Amino acid sequence: MEIVMSFIIGILFTAATYLILSKSLIRIIIGTGLLSHGAHLLLLTMGGLKRGAAPLLGENASAYTDPLPQALILTAIVISFGVTAFFLVLAYRSYQELGTDNMDKLRGTDRNE
């Protein structure tokens, strides 16, 4: 199971890298979304995908899945959610202000401010 997940995560990372290297800002943001999906799935996979009950003591199971990676992922999800929301608003604002979403046009020195 871990092997399959590794391949999926690898594909996610590939797609994220490809999108981040593109010109349009919105594609870049989609790329960062995929990147954080990949990172979160990787946390889950690396914690181990052994069979076990959900980490609720009420289940009275003999074995549980590892609760620690789940807590880490939850933390990482809200953080990346906050950052993504900020980034999206920033992209919106800079589209209004600068009139472009093409990263090539956002280059330049302080001369053309």
Next chain:
Amino acid sequence: MNNLVILPLLIPLLAGIALIFLHKYILAQKWISALSAVLTVIVSGYLVQFVYDNGIQTLNLGNWKAPFGIVLVADLFASILVFTTSIVSLACILYSFKSIGIDRERFYYYSVVQFLIVGILGAFLTGDIFNLFVFFEVMLMSSYVLIVLGGTKIQLRESIKYILVNIVSSALFVTAVAYLYAVTGTLNMADLSVRINEIGNEGIITVIAILFLVVFGMKAAIFPLFFWLPGSYQAPPTPITAFFGALLTKVGVYSIIRVFTLIFNQDVAFTHTIIGILAGFTIIVGVIGAIAYWDVKKIIIYNIMTAVGVILAGLAAFSTTALSGAIFYVVHDMVIKAALFLLVGAMIVITGTNNLKEMGGLIRNHPLLGWMFFVAAVTLAGIPPLSGFVGKLLIVTGGFESEHYWLAGLVLLSSLLVLYSVFKIFLNGFWGETKLAKEEEKGTTKGLLYPCALLLSISIILGVGADWFYPYISEAAETLMNPSIYIQAVLGG
């Protein structure tokens, strides 16, 4: 167990929360943020002395024992950096009072600054690798807001790049933590250190070590990962750049030093050679940039990179002498970089331009500013009685001791070029023909020079009284070289 450890974190956190409610009352905001900064300085100064007298202090949050709960650890290295950070942030906050402008102040500027300080201090004090990630995010999130606050075009443009780079490096940080967790099954740094030494010299550990070097190197702007730094540090107003330049990259440097002394210390021949080579290239790129530009801010920004390279050269030499040099240099560099940014900011306020070629003869009307800049420039280059000297001397000595001759030579050569780059500012900006009459000046330096004087006097004391500080620094380096002391303090027994 000691609650003192968390106090330097709690004060700015509470102040930051309180400031959210007071965002319309600017006078109250100023008072609260100054008060909180002063309190943090006092508490963290006490913390340094306490740790020096009583050994490493730990705080198990929520009374969970060390590897299972989150633990805050104040060893001497961390507490010295906490103390320095609080002093630098006090100076930057005082500078903001006169320079940041009411538009930014009304939009939660001081609040975000306090959260930035929380993130930085937390990153220094934590003893848990995932908690370090969270504090990094606290710091980065605040820095995103600060870099874009005001919303001018250049800020919008540069903050897109800054945020993108940091999102990628944060995702890599999560990846690195995931790998490390899969190999060791723990997140506590002391426990990680124990377990990795049990595993011994395996290839996978080295791979993870290099992944961490990439992650932290991205924050610290080391050689191939520095590309985001010059643009994004130039965009925001001066006090924010001073915060960033003095503190943010140093958190990356701190993390590299911490991780490569405590956790990944089993394949030193490989990892530390890589660090050494990258440090060398960082120094070279830094001085090339510093010499090339005629933009006063850019010159200082590239000097940040040189300093990062010098500090990592101290880590690469990996001896007690070199590490104490590195620690001394971190402290010196935090103070002096903040001072230089603030002084250059005052020059920009007066002339209304970043371009060195449009300045000239400022010393006629601003002798105090001029001579302060002179002292700062000399300190940066490391002229003997001042603070830059001691750190570089120790790093170079340590480099020679462990036979990294080329690296030590590079550090020495870089001092010369750093001196040239800052003296270019002094000679072209302050000397020569006066281009601006008193009436033509774009702004006033009223109130801007006190924080610079504060930082400069600290840096002079640091240099002249190096004997007095040295026991603290060497003790900190001693602890770094012997991770067993740290492990014992955290895990007990």
